[in-house]
Amino acid sequence: MSRHHLLALFDNFDEAEAAIVELRAGNIRGFNPDDLILKSPIEHPEVEGVLGNKPVHIQWFTLVGAILGGLLGFFLISGAQANFFAQIKGGKPIVPLPPNFVLTYEMFILGGVFITVLGFLICAGLPAKRSPLYSAKVSEDQIGILVSGDESAIAALKAIFSKHKALEIQEEAGK
Amino acid sequence: MEKDIRENIAWAQINKDVLRSLEAPRPLYWVILLVALAMVGVGVGCEIYQYQTGIGVANMNNPHVWGLYIATFIFWIGMSHSGTLLSAILHLMHADWRKPIYRFAEAMTTFSLMTAGLFVMIHLGRLWQFYYSLPYPNERGLWPNFQSPLLWDAMAIFTYLSSSIIFLYVGMIPDLAICRDNMHPGWRKKLYSLLALGWEGTDRQWRNFRVTYLTVACFLIPLAVSVHSIVASDFAMSQQPGWHVTSFPPYFVAGALYSGCAAIISLFIILRYVFKFEEYMTLSILKKTSRLTFAIAMVWTYLNAVEFASVWYSHDEAAKDVLIQKATGTYAPFWWMMIFCGSVVPLMLAFKRFQANIPVLFAVSLLLNLGMWLERWMIVAPTFSHGYYPWAWDHDQWPSLVQWGIVFGSFGWFALLFMVFCKVFPSVSMYEVKEMVYHRSLALKNGETAEEGVH
Numbered sequence: 001m002s003r004h005h006l007l008a009l010f011d012n013f014d015e016a017e018a019a020i021v022e023l024r025a026g027n028i029r030g031f032n033p034d035d036l037i038l039k040s041p042i043e044h045p046e047v048e049g050v051l052g053n054k055p056v057h058i059q060w061f062t063l064v065g066a067i068l069g070g071l072l073g074f075f076l077i078s079g080a081q082a083n084f085f086a087q088i089k090g091g092k093p094i095v096p097l098p099p100n101f102v103l104t105y106e107m108f109i110l111g112g113v114f115i116t117v118l119g120f121l122i123c124a125g126l127p128a129k130r131s132p133l134y135s136a137k138v139s140e141d142q143i144g145i146l147v148s149g150d151e152s153a154i155a156a157l158k159a160i161f162s163k164h165k166a167l168e169i170q171e172e173a174g175k
Numbered sequence: 176m177e178k179d180i181r182e183n184i185a186w187a188q189i190n191k192d193v194l195r196s197l198e199a200p201r202p203l204y205w206v207i208l209l210v211a212l213a214m215v216g217v218g219v220g221c222e223i224y225q226y227q228t229g230i231g232v233a234n235m236n237n238p239h240v241w242g243l244y245i246a247t248f249i250f251w252i253g254m255s256h257s258g259t260l261l262s263a264i265l266h267l268m269h270a271d272w273r274k275p276i277y278r279f280a281e282a283m284t285t286f287s288l289m290t291a292g293l294f295v296m297i298h299l300g301r302l303w304q305f306y307y308s309l310p311y312p313n314e315r316g317l318w319p320n321f322q323s324p325l326l327w328d329a330m331a332i333f334t335y336l337s338s339s340i341i342f343l344y345v346g347m348i349p350d351l352a353i354c355r356d357n358m359h360p361g362w363r364k365k366l367y368s369l370l371a372l373g374w375e376g377t378d379r380q381w382r383n384f385r386v387t388y389l390t391v392a393c394f395l396i397p398l399a400v401s402v403h404s405i406v407a408s409d410f411a412m413s414q415q416p417g418w419h420v421t422s423f424p425p426y427f428v429a430g431a432l433y434s435g436c437a438a439i440i441s442l443f444i445i446l447r448y449v450f451k452f453e454e455y456m457t458l459s460i461l462k463k464t465s466r467l468t469f470a471i472a473m474v475w476t477y478l479n480a481v482e483f484a485s486v487w488y489s490h491d492e493a494a495k496d497v498l499i500q501k502a503t504g505t506y507a508p509f510w511w512m513m514i515f516c517g518s519v520v521p522l523m524l525a526f527k528r529f530q531a532n533i534p535v536l537f538a539v540s541l542l543l544n545l546g547m548w549l550e551r552w553m554i555v556a557p558t559f560s561h562g563y564y565p566w567a568w569d570h571d572q573w574p575s576l577v578q579w580g581i582v583f584g585s586f587g588w589f590a591l592l593f594m595v596f597c598k599v600f601p602s603v604s605m606y607e608v609k610e611m612v613y614h615r616s617l618a619l620k621n622g623e624t625a626e627e628g629v630h
Binding site for chain 1: 374383
């Protein structure tokens with residue numbers, strides 16, 4: 001059965017949230033509540049309560065990036081200093097830890113920042129192709145709910161959107 | 176109580192106002208751009224002359240081997256701390272009033288770091304040997320000295336610059352999507368489409384965006400502190416009189432935040448007028464920025480006093496001599512001017528009537544930055560002129576016009592980059608201003624509901 005996509009636009013978060021609650025509780029055949037995407041012009045953390053628990057994994061990228069950055073920094077410096085092994089060091093350590101800490105610290109941060117951003121791109125699915133159902137109004141002042149479902153579910157989905165005063169409903173028949 | 180922003184501005188209007196700034200600024204914008212270009216011309220001309228003739232034309236010779244270049248380098252590094260303060264520190268403290276002004280502060284960070292980096296190269300004279308300061312072996316297989324603060328500087332500045340660019344860019348992605356959606360086909364639309372990465376404002380994107388922004392902000396704060404501490408180590412880890420002071424790192428960090436805040440006030444006033452941002456860069460926000468600047472000015476004044484006291488009571492005669500030289504010698508007018516601009520002028524910010532008085536604040540902010548530039552010069556020059564060896568003293572060596580020209584040109588370079596940025600990219604964060612308006616209207620609504628309940 002072919003999948004259909006619907007994008008409903010609302011002019012406030014209250015109506016959009018109410019529509020999401022009803023969509024998730026409605027038990028509509030041919031519609032999986034997890035196939036629901038909210039598009040909004042601003043960050044709206046309150047919506048997470050109604051969308052369900054969706055964990056963020058970026059912190060793991062940060063941890064790995066920072067550790068790798070620090071290790072890379074330390075071993076790069078130490079490796080270079082070890083080149084001077086044959087030279088007379090006058091009793092001073094070949095790999096002096098206190099001064100090396102500074103560069104290790106900088107590389108720790110550099111690795112952390114770079115890999116965090118890489119993690120962001122992966123976790124947020126960016127760069128992304130523009131989805132066919134998109135309205136520039138979403139980046140202005142309207143809130144969009146994008147759903148996909150079987151043909152049989154479309155009428156019920158549209159009814160819920162209309163009940164909650166959707167300003168516009170766009171439809172696209174997909175694969 | 177004055178409002179930071181009107182709660183009834185339509186979101187579509189916010190987009191319209193900010194996007195208009197990309198296309199139709201006031202004529203003063205073009206005047207600033209032309210003046211900046213002329214200043215860059217002077218600087219580039221001086222640099223070409225110095226490059227072709229030799230560093231001698233800068234009149235940098237023993238004992239003044241750093242001259243104005245390194246003093247100005249520290250000034251620009253300091254300026255860069257404004258973005259971190261407004262974006263990262265105030266973001267973590269949930270200070271909503273930063274939202275309309277943090278974007279240009281972040282841009283200031285990036286461009287002042289780029290300007291600072293130039294001075295390290297200009298000061299070398301032999302530009303082609305710049306790579307000696309990078310962690311990369313030379314043609315004889317020798318690595319640079321990893322125990323030198325100068326190498327730490329190179330790494331710290333690279334880390335800070337790249338992280339700041341990333342922070343600026345990531346924070347701008349939702350706004351780039353707005354630009355993409357609203358621009359007519361042309362080079363701008365192509366640029367914004369490319370940079371927006373296909374952002375659509377989905378809940379998944381916002382969720383990850385929030386965590387990323389917060390994480391990078393958390394990294395930037397210790398990074399900013401480390402960068403200026405390392406710059407302070409260029410001085411404090413040496414044995415030169417007047418520089419070997421334990422309080423230098425916090426003193427440098429405070430000075431950096433101070434000059435950054437003062438520059439934010441200057442640019443706030445310029446952008447507010449040039450791009451017609453009166454609705455967003457409000458007097459209430461300017462007042463808060465002035466108060467913050469005043470607080471930091473007092474911290475800087477205190478740390479200055481600590482530095483003088485620690486030199487005076489250290490019984491280190493050479494360091495004491497340098498301090499006396501600063502106050503009474505060749506550099507005395509500049510040193511006292513520094514004290515006046517850095518510690519006396521900001522007292523005006525303590526008065527409510529001046530905290531949102533635009534002409535007064537503009538003049539004050541320029542004087543504060545003059546004081547902060549003089550501070551850096553007064554750290555560098557007096558120690559060189561009056562070091563440990565009396566036969567190496569030179570109180571009369573003066574920077575040549577070439578040095579002054581390059582320093583002058585750097586201000587044009589910064590202004591040019593900054594003004595071009597503000598014309599190509601939104602200098603007010605549209606989505607964060609919308610958040611601010613949304614939260615404010617929500618708070619008002621909740622307040623009204625609670626009041627109705629009481630009645």
